[in-house]
Amino acid sequence: MNQLADPSVDLLLNQRNSNFIKERKKLAIVTGSEATKETLCSQMKYYLEDCVDIEGYSEEVMVKDPIQADLVVMSSKILSEEMAEYVSPECPVLIAKRSLNIENIEKLFGIPKGTSVFFVNDIKENAVGCIEALQEIGIDYLELIPYYPGCRIYRNANIAVTAGEMALVPDHVEKAIDLGARIIDISSIVEILKLLDLMDQKLSLVSEKYKETMIRFSNHLYHLFNEASSMNQYLARILNQINDGIIAYYGSGIISIFNEKSREIFGAASAGDLIHNVIADSSIKEYLLAEEDLSDRLFRLNQEDLIISKFRIDKLDTTVCTIKNTKENKDIEVKLRQDLIRKGYIGKYRFSDIAGNSTVISDAVHIAKKLAKSDLNILIYGESGVGKELFASAIHNESLRNRGPFVAINFSAISEDLIESELFGYEEGAFTGAKKGGRLGIFEQANQGTIFLDEIGDISLRIQARLLRVLQEKEIRRVGGSENIPIDVRVIAATNKNLVQMCRDGSFREDLYHRLKKFYLKVPPLRERCQDIEVLVHHFLKKHGRGRLQISAEVMETLRMNRWNGNVRELENVMEYFIAVCDTGTVRMSDLPEDFFDESVMGHGGQNTESATVRGIQNPMMIDHDASGIQTRNDDAEYTTYSEALCQRGNLEEYLFFLKLIKEYTDRGQTISRKTMAEDAKNRFPYLTEERVRKRTDDLQALKLITKSAGRVGMRLTINGLKYVNYNTQ
Incomplete structure (x- = not known):
């Protein structure tokens, strides 16, 4: 005979079951990426899986229902703002502090001391923070360089380390080490225990596991220092x-x-x-x-x-x-200097050799002196005969490379067949007539110094491609060789051609143009600085040993009003002519060359209004020029200022992509969200999550190129933003 169940016993069992269910808390972890979600969820399950249900969410996967949990942990402050609308209002939220995963630090121990290493992350702040964390735990023997999308690289490295951002590692890096996504810091784990009311139950376990990790890490350091001790013996030999x-x-x-x-x-x-x-x-x-x-x-x-x-x-x-x-040391320096002079690899001119006191030439010299202090490439534009090599030589002598060689090559004076071997050198037997033992190219000869590439617009597309690779990789390969040779040179290029138009025509590579034009300098033609002519006349007469030769007032006025299509070089030629033909102590009109007036003031109706008006020159770094050096429009300065401001914040291509995308949606009468922007950018910029898109749009809003409004209005271009987009799509 079956006994009937006691109702009071059933009630007691139900209450116990209910209490047991309530004891299991729910923890929600929200991250920017799926990979980070897996790492942080795995970390917290290691500590809490037996008593807490852990659920992970990422910004990459759409959240359908509001997140419900006893505690929501956000992986960053920016993410907490992005995902706030997906979290139930009654849920407590904790923004976790995160630290490097030292479980994988041992991967760095094999890197030799002093090696240059990129630390790659999504934004500058995270990259710098991770570097500081590594230095704090003793990894301060490497030269760690922050690398993030859009950053400018001033030093190169063949090894990259990252915290879960392998997609951002540059392609040229030979070895990449992934330390894994940053984990939740021990201080935030303690805070999680406190908020989930698990301090008494779990604190000792968490503490023990953390100690185990630190002891294991200390053992690794101990073995590393033992190895360093033997390395010190080798160091002593070197010293x-x-x-x-x-x-x-x-x-x-x-x-x-x-x-x-x-x-x-x-x-x-x-x-x-x-x-x-x-x-x-x-x-x-x-x-x-x-x-x-x-x-x-x-x-x-x-x-x-x-x-x-x-x-x-x-x-x-x-x-x-x-x-x-x-x-x-002086003896060594003198020997090195004499060797450079013997080879002719020395800058012959200094800024003091640039004659003239007009505003335009003074401004050009002032800007050139500033550019000299940097180590970036420079593109010099100027008509034939204005003195581009003089400026290049002066920049070299004012730079930190002034003790190194200054090697110049004029592409218009070398045949296409010889340019490649001149630039990069060749190995023995590379071609018929090659010297025994091969030959160094000018890039190798200019190592630790400056190379001046004159008339850069005259090289073929094939040589342009090889030159671009050299500028990107900082290494060359000789003709007929198989070994890549690292080089350390600063490139100063010069042209009198319209490189912008050549890029449009397809006769000059646009990527090479931008590699060369890190900085830009325009050397003004002589007709724009006619008040310098008298100074230049006396300079050339003194240079050629006839400083006492007088120039009559009539001749000097004629010289001032000439167009000087050959610029300063033409003026020097005329001075040499005067020295040769003048029999008296004063140059008169009868001493002028017979063909002097063919293209002079008399050939223009007796009045040269262009040379009579000296125009001021603005800072070439603050206004945009086409490759002919002509200022295109008054608005160009504003547009270039926007571009420079965006470059300082990140990758200019990303910002232009989003501006054009907003315009496309607006033209169709549609609004656009950050999520849509991230999806549309996926093919071109796969590393851009919705969180990173938010930062880019914040930058655009700060520069007043877009406005952001809640609701149906969404993101819109401002008037300045629309003008800037139109300017960049011309």
């Missing part, structure tokens, strides 16, 4: 081969490094000795032990002049100083 004295010391002057050259200068010493006991000269000893004095100082010791420099490494409480013997 002993250096021609300068090198001393490192810490604390109260305890020596840790004292190379052979230092022993020659100061006498025997070894690690562990005190600076105070080793160096007898009181002034040098006082300078070395003065922590606050980091200036370079000149000392006299044993009839030798020594330049001592020092710097601090605060993390190691160490001071490092170098001691140079001025005579020995």
Whole structure:
């Protein structure tokens, strides 16, 4: 006979089951990408899977229903703003602090000390933050360079490290290391436990697992430092081969490094000795032990002049100083300089050699001096004979490369068949007539210096393609060779042709044009600086040894009013003619060449209004020019300012793409959302999530190129935005 169930017992069991169900909390994790979602969900399941239901959401996959959970964890502040509408209002939200996944740090241990490495992330702030995190945990022996979409690369690297952003790694990188998506920081995990009321139940477990991870990481560091110890022995051998004295010391002057050259200068010493006991000269000893004095100082010791420099490494409480013997270093520098002069690889001109005091030439010199301080490529435009090579040489001598070679090549003076071997050199047996042992090209000869590519508009598309690769990869391959040779040169190119029109015609590569035109300089023609003619006349007469030769007032006025189609070179030729034919001490009208008036003022109705009016020149970096150097419209300055502002924020191509996309939707009478923009951009910019699109549109709104409104209006171009789009689609 079956017994009837006791209703009170059933009620008790139901209550217990209900309490058991309530004990399992629900945690929602919201991220920008699917990959990050998987990483963070896996991390939290490692700690909480036995008592918490964990659900992941990403911005890449549309959320259909509002997110319901006991706690919603957002992977970033920007994401919390983007996804706020998809979270139920009553749900508490925590913006997680995130840190690098040190589980994978061991992947970096095989990279040699001092190696240049890109750290790749989606935006600059994240890349810089990750670099700082690596340095804090001891990975400070690598040269970590932030890399993100649209950034300008000033130094190259063959290795890239990223935190889950492999799609953003540049194509030319030989080795990419993925540390995995950044994980939730331990401080945020504790906050999650607190908000889910799990502190008593889970804090000790979380703490133990975190300790295990840190101990494992410490073991890796221990083995790394053991390896570093053996490397120090090799380092000591290298330091002993250096021609300068090198001393490192810490604390109260305890020596840790004292190379052979230092022993020659100061006498025997070894690690562990005190600076105070080793160096007898009181002034040098006082300078070395003065922590606050980091200036370079000149000392006299044993009839030798020594330049001592020092710097601090605060993390190691160490001071490092170098001691140079001025005579020995001067002898080496003189030999190197003499070798460059012997080969003719030296900049012959300086800015002081540019004669003239007109506004246009003064402005051009002022801008050129600023450009010289950078290491970016420069495109110089100017008519034939204005002195483009003079400016290029002066820029080199004003730059940080002024001790390196200055090598020039004029493409209009070399046949197409020879250009490639001249630029890149060739290997032995590369072609009939090739020299035994091969030959260096001018790119190799210009290494550590500047190469001047004159008349760049005269090279063929085939040579343009090879030149573009050199500028991109910073390496060359000789004709007939198979080895890529790294080079470090600054390129200054010059032309008198309209490269913009040549790009439109397909006779000049647009990508090469933009590679060359990192900076732009226009050298004004002589007819725009006629008030400089008298200065130039006396300059050339003095240059050719006839500084006392007088020019009559009538001749000088005729020279001022000439059009000078051959520019400064033509004027110098005329001065040389005067020197040759003038029998008296004064040049008169009868001394002018017979054909002088063929294209002069008399050939233009007796009045040259263009040369009589000297036009001012604006900063070439602030206004856009076509390749002929002519300012196109007054609006160009504004448009170029927009382009420069966008380039500083990110990738200009992305911003132009979104501006044109907004215009297309507006023209069809449709609104456009960030989600739609991200989908339309997927083929061209696959790394752009909706979160990143939001940042791009914020930048456009900050520059007042678009407006953003809620509801049916959506995003619209402003009047300036519409003009800018039309300008860039012409």
